[in-house]
Amino acid sequence: MNFFPKINRWCLPATVLEQSMAEMAIDGRDGNEGTCFWLGKRAKGEAEVSHLIFLRGDGIHKSPLNVRVSAELMREVHERAEALGLTLVGQIHSHSSLCGVDMSASDHAYGVSVPFFLSIICPDYAQDSGTTLLDCGVHVCLPGRGYVRLHRKEVKRKMILVSGLLASASVIGENYGN
DSSP states (O other): OSSSOOOOEEETTTTTHHHHHHHHHHHHHHTTOOOOEEEEEEEEEEEEEEEEEEESSTTTOOOOOOOOEEEHHHHHHHHHHHHOOOEEEEEEEEEEETTTTTHHHHHHHHSSSTTEEEEEEEEEEGOTTTOOGGGGGEEEEETTHHHHHHHHHHHHHHHEEEEOOOEEEEEEEETTTT
16 A cells, blocks of 8 residues: 555645635744644545644744644644544645745755655745735655655646635644744
8 A cells, every 4th residue: 555645736625725824824923934734635646635734732833933843743633634534635834034935954854754745835924815825835745856846837737726615624732822
């Protein structure tokens, strides 16, 4: 069984970026990066995102230049995914306006690095509600190559926004405000 089958396209609810940005903007207003995870299913060369995970509490540390997630909180994410019959297919996080939307050294060193995992970087700490996927850095982890940023044409072809499809959301962790 191949746990990481090749993904050629990602089907996203049309509101997934807006929902993710609303969560990340909370931390961005404090001058910190924000993040959320995207869960879904993989089949026939496609990943379909259907659920967002918002991380809060002591297991996540957000700062101006990175987000660190504890092993315990990651376990909770995987347990939630398993309970929903889904897998972790991607994540989105924000960078400051000074950092751009390419992956940072810490993104490469500490991020999830499994084949065909999607990593999206939102500019300006997710403070601009007019941001589209084309404004973000869309990166895919390719076997033997690591993360590769998709060109705008590839983003248009591979990121399929589905109108009328809504992503459910869950909060994992506690003590919101960290």
